[in-house]
Amino acid sequence: MKNRLKVLRAERSWSQQDLADRLAVSRQSVNAIETGKYDPSLPLAFKLADVFELAIEDIFERD
Amino acid sequence: MTSADTNRATGKGPLFYVGLMAAAYAAVAALAITGAVEGPAIYMLVIAPFGLVFPMMAAANRRIDAGGAGCIGKGEAQRRYMKRVAMFSSLYLVVLGVMTFVLKSSEPHFAIRSILALLPGLAVIGIFWAVGRLIVEEQDEFLRMLVIRQSLIATGFALSAATVWGFLETADVVFHLEAYWWAVAWFFGLGVGAAANRVQYGTWGAV
Numbered sequence: 001m002k003n004r005l006k007v008l009r010a011e012r013s014w015s016q017q018d019l020a021d022r023l024a025v026s027r028q029s030v031n032a033i034e035t036g037k038y039d040p041s042l043p044l045a046f047k048l049a050d051v052f053e054l055a056i057e058d059i060f061e062r063d
Numbered sequence: 064m065t066s067a068d069t070n071r072a073t074g075k076g077p078l079f080y081v082g083l084m085a086a087a088y089a090a091v092a093a094l095a096i097t098g099a100v101e102g103p104a105i106y107m108l109v110i111a112p113f114g115l116v117f118p119m120m121a122a123a124n125r126r127i128d129a130g131g132a133g134c135i136g137k138g139e140a141q142r143r144y145m146k147r148v149a150m151f152s153s154l155y156l157v158v159l160g161v162m163t164f165v166l167k168s169s170e171p172h173f174a175i176r177s178i179l180a181l182l183p184g185l186a187v188i189g190i191f192w193a194v195g196r197l198i199v200e201e202q203d204e205f206l207r208m209l210v211i212r213q214s215l216i217a218t219g220f221a222l223s224a225a226t227v228w229g230f231l232e233t234a235d236v237v238f239h240l241e242a243y244w245w246a247v248a249w250f251f252g253l254g255v256g257a258a259a260n261r262v263q264y265g266t267w268g269a270v
Contacts, residue, residue, distance in 0.1 A: 028266045029205035037264050038205055 002061045005034040008052050022051045080119035087112035140200040144193055144270075151189030158182035187246050194270060209260050209268040216259055217252030224248045 009019055016034070020027045023044070032038035033048075040048065049056045091108045094100045100108060162179040165171060171179070194214060201207040225245045231237040253270055260268040 025203045026206055029203055032205050032264055032266070035265070038208070041204055044204060 001039045001063060002036065003033065004059055004061075005030070005048075008054075008059065009034075019051070023047055075118075075122055077119045077122045080115045080122060084112050084115045084119070087115070140197055140202065141206075143200065144197040147193035147196065148190055151186050151193060154189065155183055155186035158186055184243070187243075197270065206268075209264065209266065210270055213253055213256030213260060213268045213270055216256035217249045220252030220255055221245050221249035 005019070009016070014022075016030045017027045020030045023030070025044070029038070033040050033044075045056050045060065048059055052059060091100075091112070094108065158179075162183060165179055166176065194210070198207060198210050198214070201210065222245075225248065228237060228240060232239060257267045257270070260266060
């Protein structure tokens with residue numbers, strides 16, 4: 001699944017570790033989601049949406 | 064933070080101690096094979112290098128705290144996993160030493176032999192249990208998925224190897240192998256699983 005995590009992080013000047021800390025997951029998880037290697041569960045997708053204060057569909061796009 | 068940065072920040076990594084342990088066991092094996100040491104002295108020498116597990120755990124914990132290389136995240140579940148594995152591995156070496164020593168030095172009663180022979184197996188079951196608890200306790204879904212994937216690959220590897228070997232043994236193509244070697248094959252399979260994780264997800268996993 002495509003996503004805008006890298007752009008959204010850059011807009012906030014967050015590193016992958018900063019985002020990982022906000023989500024309470026590992027940096028490896030953020031990296032895997034950001035590079036499209038791993039699609040997060042619905043609860044984690046909602047958590048991402050909360051952290052960025054956006055809707056899920058504003059972060060993730062269909063392939 | 065790169066792996067090199069993490070090493071500088073946290074001192075010697077866990078792999079350093081794993082390497083030391085492997086070198087120590089290679090030296091013990093060489094001494095035993097050449098006959099330089101014999102009898103109970105071998106068991107003492109086998110147990111001694113295992114003391115390196117403790118600095119290895121400390122190094123791994125420092126790596127966890129630094130959020131460094133490998134697939135290590137917040138780490139509470141992984142910390143507990145390492146403690147359990149170290150505990151059951153130590154127990155395994157001790158009971159294996161005791162079992163081998165007693166069986167070679169005397170002819171104990173059937174019941175004693177049975178209990179002694181069960182103990183190393185129970186210690187290895189403890190390690191399997193530790194992997195299971197890691198899967199249950201890991202809060203990071205990506206890390207959990209990596210452990211599950213690694214365990215499934217290890218299971219497939221060990222069962223496949225056992226099946227193929229069994230038929231080859233039936234046909235007298237290969238020598239007889241004690242069944243506990245399939246547990247060793249499973250642990251080797253965890254390494255195969257870690258490599259598969261690295262290829263597909265860019266990270267080794269947590270086991």
